[in-house]
Amino acid sequence: MRPVSLVTGATGIVGSHIARALEQSGHAVRVLVRPGSDQRALSDISADVVEGDVMRPDSVLAAAQGCTWVFHAAAVFAYDGDRAHAQAELAVQGTRHVLHAAQQAGVRRVVVTSSSVTLGSTSSPQVLDESAVFADPQPAAYVTSKVRQEAVAFEAARELGLEVLAVCPTLVMGARDYRLGPSNASLANYLNDPLRSTFLGGCNVVNAEDLARAHLLVAQHGTPGQRYVAGGENLRWEALHALVSELTGTFGPALRLNHTAAYLAAAYVEAAARFAGRRPFVSRDEARMACRFYWYSSARLQALGWTARPARAVLSEALAWVIDRGHIADSVRSRLKLCPELEARHS
Structure with a gap:
């Protein structure tokens, strides 16, 4: 019998790629999705779809029954302040619910x-x-929610006697991002x-497929209680934007903002967005973060292979998707001259 793994947040770019990687590795995949959620990212996966919500403990417990592993990828990834409360609730209470359900289900x-x-x-x-201690000034609500989530996860692991590990991705880019999260959106914002x-x-970028493989490696070979950075190259924003311009055959970057x-x-x-009744395409939190360096080493994860x-x-894959x-x-778009590698992905 194939081992069964549960994935929360499976309709998003991270969770859907984890589910796909699990299926490709021979696991039976179960996904917890909210009723009425957009499931296009799961269209090519033979997953057992269970409707529920990580904010409803009973639904998580039902979904976790019979599972060997649980991958908790559910999150509200946004930088506009309107969703700060939902971010915090999902990060803290949602994570508690998932871990308690996992322990009760024998995961x-x-x-x-x-x-x-x-x-x-x-x-x-x-x-x-991973040895770094968080000490950022004026952290964004999203950042605070992830710091709290990590603390809650490892605290609950000790209380429940559960093996918990954390994968810490950098900017996740790639295909099947149907909601267009902030990472892929940053490429569209630059070109527009x-x-x-x-x-x-500066920043660090990682492909969603590579990130999914990282999750499986950590599940298979990681050490409980550890966190594992999953990132690729460290780049200055100016270098990243210059590469985007090269790949799309356009000018820039032309203006450097302090x-x-x-x-x-x-x-x-x-x-302007508030006046127009829509969400802003960039926030003050993002502006604060863009002028700092988010550079990381993935040596611990690389040691696992x-x-x-x-x-x-x-960037080629992400730009083709965008x-x-x-x-x-x-x-x-009409003025872009895509380079051959991007044109091949695009077509």
């Missing part, structure tokens, strides 16, 4: 999808690893920006 091991932001960031180029603005800080300029621009975007594709390949899904304005 052996739970892998929690955390975030590299729990390690913190730096004001100058420095590479952090007539000024092709860039920022002073912290103050980025913050003021985001404040204007937020005010994990590898990540280079940034160029990560363009194919119509997230680039027609007036901009």
Whole structure:
């Protein structure tokens, strides 16, 4: 009989790729999805779909019955303040519910999808690893929610006698992102920006398929109580945006925004969005973060045999998805001259 694994958050880019990787590795896959949720990301997976919600403990317990592993990837990934309460509730209470259900159902091991932001960031180029202690000034609500989630997960693991491990991805980019999360959206925002603005800080990017493989490796070979950074190349934002311009055959980056300029621009975007009754495409929290360095080492995960594709390949796949899904304005798309590797993915 094939082992059964439960995935929460399986309709999102991270959870759906975990579910797909599990199926490809021979696992029977069960996914917990909210009633009425968009399940397009699961269309090619033969998963046992169970309707429920991590905020409803009874539904999580029912879904966890008979499972060997649980992958908890459910999250509200957003930087607009409107969803801060939902983020915190899902990160803290949702995680508690999942871990208690896993323990009651006799699950052996739970892998929690955390975030590299729990390690913190730096004001100058420095590479952090899992030993880093979070001490960021003015953290965004999303960042705070992930820090709290990690603390709750490991505390509950000790209380319940459960094997819990955390995977800490960097900026996750790739295909099947039907909701267009902030990471892929940052590429669309750059191309749609007539000024092709860039920022002073730096980031790290990882492909969603590579991240899914990281989750399986951690489940198979990881040490309980440990967190594992899953990231690829560390890049300055200016270098990343220059690579995006090269891949799409366009100009830029043309304008480098310092912290103050980025913050003021985001404040204007937020005010205009509120006036128009829509969500802003960028927030002040994101502006603050873009001028810091989120550079990390994945040496601990690499010791388990994990590898990540280079940034160029990560961006090629993500850009093809963003363009194919119509997230680039027609007036901009018509002027792009996609490089051969991107054209091949796009077509």
